[in-house]
Amino acid sequence: xxxxxxxxxxxxxxxxxxxxxxxxxxxxxxxxxxxxxxxxxxxxxxxxxxxxxxxxxxxxxxxxxxxxxxxxxxxxxxxxxxxxxxxxxxxxxxxxxxxxxxxxxxxxxxxxxxxxxxxxxxxxxxxxxxxxxxxxxxxxxxxxxxxxxxxxxxxxxxxxxxxxxxxxxxxxxxxxxxxxxxxxxxxxxxxxxxxxxxxxxxxxxxxxxxxxxxxxxxxxxxxxxxxxxxxxxxxxxxxxxxxxxxxxxxxxxxxxxxxxxxxxxxxxxxxxxxxxxxxxxxxxxxxxxx
Numbered sequence: 025x026x027x028x029x030x031x032x033x034x035x036x037x038x039x040x041x042x043x044x045x046x047x048x049x050x051x052x053x054x055x056x057x058x059x060x061x062x063x064x065x066x067x068x069x070x071x072x073x074x075x076x077x078x079x080x081x082x083x084x085x086x087x088x089x090x091x092x093x094x095x096x097x098x099x100x101x102x103x104x105x106x107x108x109x110x111x112x113x114x115x116x117x118x119x120x121x122x123x124x125x126x127x128x129x130x131x132x133x134x135x136x137x138x139x140x141x142x143x144x145x146x147x148x149x150x151x152x153x154x155x156x157x158x159x160x161x162x163x164x165x166x167x168x169x170x171x172x173x174x175x176x177x178x179x180x181x182x183x184x185x186x187x188x189x190x191x192x193x194x195x196x197x198x199x200x201x202x203x204x205x206x207x208x209x210x211x212x213x214x215x216x217x218x219x220x221x222x223x224x225x226x227x228x229x230x231x232x233x234x235x236x237x238x239x240x241x242x243x244x245x246x247x248x249x250x251x252x253x254x255x256x257x258x259x260x261x262x263x264x265x266x267x268x269x270x271x272x273x274x275x276x277x278x279x280x281x282x283x284x285x286x287x288x289x290x291x292x293x294x295x296x297x298x299x300x301x302x303x304x305x306x307x308x309x310x311x312x313x314x
Contacts, residue, residue: 030240033073040069048131060110060160063132067106075243076104081281082251084109087200089156089190090254093270094204095278096165097173097225099125099232100239101206104247106132111161114152114183125232135162137183145182152186156199162186163204166270173208173225174218176278179271181264187257201266203252203273207281210246215284250277250287 044066051059071078084092092111094101102113113129117138120126129136135155137148152162164186166179184201191197208224210216216224224245226235239245252273255266280287 026241029243030237033240033243036073037070040066045127045131052131052133059133063106064108064110067103070103071107074103074239074245076100076245076247078104078107078247078249080108080249080251081277081287082253084161084251085200085202085254087198087254088159088161089153089199090161091152091156091184091187091190091199091201092161092163092204093166093179093184093201093274094163095176095206095274096167096170097206097208097221097227098170099226099235100208100224100245100247101165104206104249105163105204108249109161111163112155114162114164133160139168145185149183149186149189152183153189153192156186156190157192166267166274170227171225172227173221174282176205176271176275179267179274181267184263184267184270187266188259188261188263191257191259197258199257200254201257201270202254203270203277205248205250205252205274205277205281207248207250207278208245209248209281209284211242212244213246216246248281250281252277 044062048059048062050056051062094105105111112133112135114135114137115129117136119129119134120136122129133155135148135152138144152164156162164183166184167177168180169177171177187199187201190199208216208221211220223238223242226232255269257266277287279285
């Protein structure tokens with residue numbers, strides 16, 4: 025029965041994609057406002073078909089320019105977040121060459137980063153800043169990789185420089201960076217637990233096709249998306265201090281969601297980045313996905 029459901033789901037998503045892909049291609053080419061909203065429609069349809077139930081804590085800020093700094097456990101993060109508000113992602117350059125998913129990423133107006141060429145970081149940060157200045161909410165998976173869904177890895181500060189670059193030359197310019205947590209909490213309304221969470225997470229050497237099929241056949245995921253307080257950035261903001269603050273906020277929100285506790289009861293400064301990993305799941309092996 026689960027296999028039949030998965031085949032039906034793939035069939036319906038294919039039909040939806042065949043309708044929306046040409047529309048989005050035209051919208052992107054003509055720079056229509058619709059280009060920000062069509063991907064959200066696709067993601068909303070996908071989450072409902074798969075059975076992903078999303079509970080939001082807090083809300084996204086309406087202030088712009090906006091950079092969203094999030095944790096990252098799975099490709100499912102993209103569909104979950106993409107269903108909530110119009111936004112675009114920042115991804116590693118390899119994604120652009122992936123079959124099907126590379127096309128989807130380009131149509132979502134993703135900014136691609138070549139992590140093997142540090143000299144390009146400034147150029148990419150400028151591109152991100154331009155998109156933010158134009159009103160696009162940009163999502164940065166600040167860990168730079170994905171994990172097993174049981175914790176949060178240390179954030180990298182390099183691309184957070186896009187927030188300060190988006191200030192431009194105008195006096196009094198303001199930019200907001202909002203921390204965001206995605207936590208997979210349950211299957212079919214029951215607590216998922218530490219041992220089963222990697223069935224949703226996509227990291228390490230996991231094959232994408234097999235993981236996709238697993239999500240399609242199981243479905244019924246319960247996800248908690250927690251929006252932290254947006255941080256106002258100006259020219260005096262220290263990038264590394266900002267990175268630490270965002271990392272602590274996202275870790276506290278993620279741990280609170282996984283432990284089903286109020287955020288106020290979690291002291292993120294006492295939680296080590298690897299605390300939620302077992303001995304054979306070191307953060308260094310947590311994958312190279314973004």
